[in-house]
Amino acid sequence: MEDKIECKFVPIGYVKNSSESIPRHWSVSDVEGELVISPEYKDGIRDIKPKEKICVIFCFHKSPPFSQEKLIQYPPHIGIQKGVFSICSPYRPNPIGFSVLEVLDKSDNIIKVRRLDMLDGTPILDIKPYVEYKEL
Numbered sequence: 001m002e003d004k005i006e007c008k009f010v011p012i013g014y015v016k017n018s019s020e021s022i023p024r025h026w027s028v029s030d031v032e033g034e035l036v037i038s039p040e041y042k043d044g045i046r047d048i049k050p051k052e053k054i055c056v057i058f059c060f061h062k063s064p065p066f067s068q069e070k071l072i073q074y075p076p077h078i079g080i081q082k083g084v085f086s087i088c089s090p091y092r093p094n095p096i097g098f099s100v101l102e103v104l105d106k107s108d109n110i111i112k113v114r115r116l117d118m119l120d121g122t123p124i125l126d127i128k129p130y131v132e133y134k135e136l
Helices: 039-045
Strands: 013-016 032-037 053-059 096-107 110-114 123-129
Touching: 032 039, 032 123, 053 110
Parallel strands: none
Antiparallel strands: 013 032, 013 123, 032 110, 053 096, 053 123, 096 110
16 A cells, blocks of 8 residues: 655635525535635736636535545435545545636635635635536
8 A cells, every 4th residue: 555645735715705504516506705815826816707617626624524434425415325435525535625616706816706615714725727528
């Protein structure tokens, strides 16, 4: 077995929203909010435009520590047991989440978005462009 490599991530910002209820997945969410990017990373979002989609990688910072019994879970919206790597559960070996969000506006270091499935204060680890798959 290979040696384990420790990875350390430093958030580039955090999520800000005032919603009382957060949907389980971005694909069923209409929640709006903001991605507040730390000032030192502001130049990195300069080319993000309204009406685009972005991929946001974040940390499930409120999830309890992972344990082996969570390798198989019973998502209530699916109704059958599934392996953790085939579902979007926040209970994961590495508490990393991924959402595709719609950009509504951008001003300075704040990106206004729709389709949030993240709690207020969620640490943002990275933002990537959304690129549609195209047959070659």
